[in-house]
Amino acid sequence: MIKVKVSLRPIVSKLNLPTVLKTAILPGDSKEALFIATQVGEIFYIREGVIRTFLDIRPRIVKLGNSEPGVSPGGYDERGLLGLAFHPEFYYNGLFYLHYSVAGTQGPAALSEPFRPNPCDPRTLNLRWINRETQYDHIDTVEEWILPSNGQPEKRRTLLNLRRPFFNHNGVNSLNFSPETGKLVLTTGDGGSGYDPFNLSQNDMEIAGKIIEIDVVKNTFIQNPPVVTQFNELPVPIQETLTVIAKGVRNIPGISFQRFYNQYIKYVGNVGQVVVESIFSFVQNKTIPVTQLVQAFLMKSETDQEGFINFGWRAWEGAFPTATIMGCSANPTFDEKTIAYYNEAITTSVKRIQPITNYFHKDPRPGKFGGTALTGVQAYMGNGIPALTGSVVFTDLALKEESQSPARGVLAYTRIRTDCKLNDFNVIQTDYNFGSQSAYYVSLGTNLDQTRLYLGVYGSMNVTDFNQGTVFEIIP
Numbered sequence: 001m002i003k004v005k006v007s008l009r010p011i012v013s014k015l016n017l018p019t020v021l022k023t024a025i026l027p028g029d030s031k032e033a034l035f036i037a038t039q040v041g042e043i044f045y046i047r048e049g050v051i052r053t054f055l056d057i058r059p060r061i062v063k064l065g066n067s068e069p070g071v072s073p074g075g076y077d078e079r080g081l082l083g084l085a086f087h088p089e090f091y092y093n094g095l096f097y098l099h100y101s102v103a104g105t106q107g108p109a110a111l112s113e114p115f116r117p118n119p120c121d122p123r124t125l126n127l128r129w130i131n132r133e134t135q136y137d138h139i140d141t142v143e144e145w146i147l148p149s150n151g152q153p154e155k156r157r158t159l160l161n162l163r164r165p166f167f168n169h170n171g172v173n174s175l176n177f178s179p180e181t182g183k184l185v186l187t188t189g190d191g192g193s194g195y196d197p198f199n200l201s202q203n204d205m206e207i208a209g210k211i212i213e214i215d216v217v218k219n220t221f222i223q224n225p226p227v228v229t230q231f232n233e234l235p236v237p238i239q240e241t242l243t244v245i246a247k248g249v250r251n252i253p254g255i256s257f258q259r260f261y262n263q264y265i266k267y268v269g270n271v272g273q274v275v276v277e278s279i280f281s282f283v284q285n286k287t288i289p290v291t292q293l294v295q296a297f298l299m300k301s302e303t304d305q306e307g308f309i310n311f312g313w314r315a316w317e318g319a320f321p322t323a324t325i326m327g328c329s330a331n332p333t334f335d336e337k338t339i340a341y342y343n344e345a346i347t348t349s350v351k352r353i354q355p356i357t358n359y360f361h362k363d364p365r366p367g368k369f370g371g372t373a374l375t376g377v378q379a380y381m382g383n384g385i386p387a388l389t390g391s392v393v394f395t396d397l398a399l400k401e402e403s404q405s406p407a408r409g410v411l412a413y414t415r416i417r418t419d420c421k422l423n424d425f426n427v428i429q430t431d432y433n434f435g436s437q438s439a440y441y442v443s444l445g446t447n448l449d450q451t452r453l454y455l456g457v458y459g460s461m462n463v464t465d466f467n468q469g470t471v472f473e474i475i476p
Helices: 290-298 342-348
Strands: 004-015 018-025 034-036 042-047 052-057 081-086 096-103 136-148 154-164 176-177 184-187 208-214 240-248 255-260 263-270 276-282 322-325 336-339 357-360 374-380 390-394 408-416 427-432 440-447 455-460 471-473
Touching: 004 034, 004 042, 018 081, 018 455, 018 471, 034 081, 034 471, 042 081, 096 154, 096 176, 176 255, 240 290, 255 374, 263 374, 276 374, 276 390, 390 440
Parallel strands: 004 427, 018 440, 081 176, 374 440
Antiparallel strands: 004 471, 018 034, 034 042, 042 052, 081 096, 096 136, 136 154, 176 184, 184 208, 208 240, 255 263, 263 276, 276 357, 322 336, 374 390, 390 408, 408 427, 440 455, 455 471
């Protein structure tokens, strides 16, 4: 793959941590505006160089920076305003959608200490999430809002209320409309901790660890749905609005659609555990109506999942069986990787799809990098950077190199191979000088026709360190 060099052009700085970057055309307007959602609950838009506030829901957001037992306090958090999507007819109907963690819903978390699977201890492999009404971390909500023709945005209805077991793996850039079906796609995660302690991602009844489509045209006439963790707890009218696109999700930073003749290639990244970060693609996929899943559960039968997308987590981390690391104090390069869930890896091996590319947390090869966490995946269809046209661009939070200080994020790209085998990837060189400031690459966005790319950068890993964000456009 050829080496690509780009420039980063700052658009706006001194923002809070940017979680969503996307464009839309405001009702009555003629040009796209760039919308920026921040983790603390602000939504801004920039049009012709001027930044304005679109919506501020900070009072509705859970108090950020108070994370789990066993996690050092100080502001690292994965909750907040995580998703923003504009209805395909937003220009005409003013409808848009939000996904966020709700203020005042903080709980004690589902486990009192960090989880680690032990292949020799069956108890750690068969944990169940019990007492869910009291043992949880917070509640996430998905809402429909409207921008009236002459007023301020206002909430119309709640689509889902989800109880989450831990503070992390709630998804980011988690709401997008499918150009294929016109439905709202929710990409979240397995609920958090690490290693998916309760194996929620492979359980068909669990909402966690799935990609879900919501038919927003169907009105359930339920203004405030119950707070749930499983599909079978939802009222039937809400079940009827939902289909499941995929399972085996650890944590997804959004979904990207790339038009290819008369169909769409879907791209998603699955954030890794200890070995590898993975990007998947699929074109044809079987979706399963939630009513069908619930019916099979009640009848104690299996749904036919031939052709259904399964990313393989928690048994598989990308192309590899999920590992736990046994440290070699004498020489960390020889750290031993032990398969965490051997039996599950066997049973899931033929049901899962392979990633189109992997990149590692440690990679000694020249021209490669050790990554930390995938934070964005976008198809690029522009001609401005010809070497990237038709490719998949992705971002990683920060280089893993121990000597790397201050922190630097990574921009890279890959392509789909025609034989569908794993492809290589290349780092995209950037010429921007961040000086002595840390630069975590926290989000990646695009405009409506995917001809422009936007990068969100933050100067700290802590959401409680305010106003350290910059949004760039990636240019030739």
